[in-house]
Amino acid sequence: MVTVTDIWHWLEDVSDPEVPVLSVVDLGVVRSIKLEGDSAEIVITPTYSGCPAMRVIEEDIRAKLADHGISDLTVTTTLSPAWTTDWLSENGRRKLKEYGIAPPEHEVDKSVLFATPTVVPCPLCNSRNTKMVSQFGSTACKAHYQCNDCLEPFDYFKCLK
């Protein structure tokens, strides 16, 4: 007998297509799971409005559940409450850092112009002597930083609140 807990467990193997080290559960994209008899409903939420990974995530979730014999599945996308980096699990933050992406720090005050950018420790050498190269990085959810000590260029999973 399949339970909702089983499904949460299976989804820990479904990775984000753009940050493959994170599962969709770590990322906080899966909001809820309902199960009635043989039919399941999974609610997901996008990180950013234009996130091109959402459709792939939906397909991957379908494939994963089909592997476990659940084909009667509804995947619903919800916008509210809006996704925030606070939903990234502790496990997810640890995995990001190991992968070389700095996890989100405290929020930069977006209304203050030329505010000192958040200090983001280098994921490679842990130095706090780093600089922001660009607020917009390789994907919508990342900014581009560089370490002044070990010179490593790295992605920062930017704070969204």
Place this chain on the structure above:
Amino acid sequence: MNDNLYSYTLRIADDSLILGQRLSEWCGHGPVLEEDIALTNIALDLIGQATTLFEYAASVQNEGKTADDLAFLRYEHDYKNALLVEQPNGDFGQTMVRQWLFDTFRVLFYDALKHSSDTQLAAIAEKSLKETKYHCKHSSEWIIRLGDGTDESHTRTQAALDQLWRYSEELFFMDETDQAMIEAKVGVDLEALRPLWMERIQEVVREATLTIPTNNWKQQGGRLGKHTEHLGFLLADLQYMQRAYPGMEW
């Protein structure tokens, strides 16, 4: 169908789509790699917002149309975006002035729309606001850097402001659609946003050592489907595949 809600949603969606399309023209042409990536990131956010808004407009319209139908298969006069967002990219200064005038408005607009009694519009606003704040910080900082930069960057940015200022007034355009939506507690009273917008614009203008044009001649019409000559060319690009191969899917 609720005509006012449909029109209201479409105006927001068209602003996002057309500006997103304009910004994506920079892809591969940015002045530096980081800026190329930033402009296309912002374009992606805008097109993402447009997608959700078109999906909602299509569901309000209830004629079996999809978000893609609304984006790709309307004629020029059916687009209700403000004239500002369809203006050509010009140089980087023009692109940034256009973006900053719009972003400053959009942050205030979404901040108000997130209290809408329409739960879907409120959800879209709440989501989009977070992204738009990043856009606004980016464009405002560029205006200051360019305006208070070299003689060349100052001259060009001032010229862009002189050229685009006439289109800024239309962001606050309101008609009976807006009135009906305000009465239904769905829409935003744009008149109330105007002084806040002006305050933020002036703050940046001062820092940037720029001057707000004294010419008060204003141009509007986009909200009613009367566009500048630039929109047609933009749509020819945007709609090419669907016009040449109707119903084509990837």
